[in-house]
Amino acid sequence: MAALEVLGVRIALSAAEASLANADLRSPADGGIVARNIGAGPRVAPNAETPLYLVPTGLTTLRVTVAIEEQRLDKVKVGDKAVVTVASLPAQKFPGLVTNVRPVARTDRGAPSEIVVDTPNPDLLLKPGMRATVHLEIAPRLGMD
DSSP, X not given: OHHHHHHHHHHHHHHHHHHHHTTOOOOSSOOOOOEEOOOSSOOOOTTOSSOSEEOOSOTTEEEEEEEEOHHHHTTOOTTOEEEEEETTSTTXXXXXXXXXXXXXXXXXXXXXXXXXXXXXXXXXXXXTTOOEEEEEEOOOOTTOO
């Protein structure tokens, strides 16, 4: 009788280990989790319609979108250098480059335009959604005061 109980416990243990082995969630890409769309407890199935986690790829270069006043927009050009800082890493300065200048066509005065600064992030210290401060290194232009 005891042998049957031991066998039953071993079968249950084997089933539990197999279930645990299937409980790992694996991402199809390298990256860090920036959003979780599920909490603890619910069962999940493969190929769920809604992604459980948002894992952005390509975080070795981050893109910072900067609002800029329209009257200053003509001083900024693609290729201008920038320095990006974030409050959570006060000692770090990340070099950047202006990659896009987007004038905004609006009728209301004072509406900000946008510039885009790309900054290398090889150590993955910068994360999507971080608030950043951008200092532009604007080169003197001929014919400008």
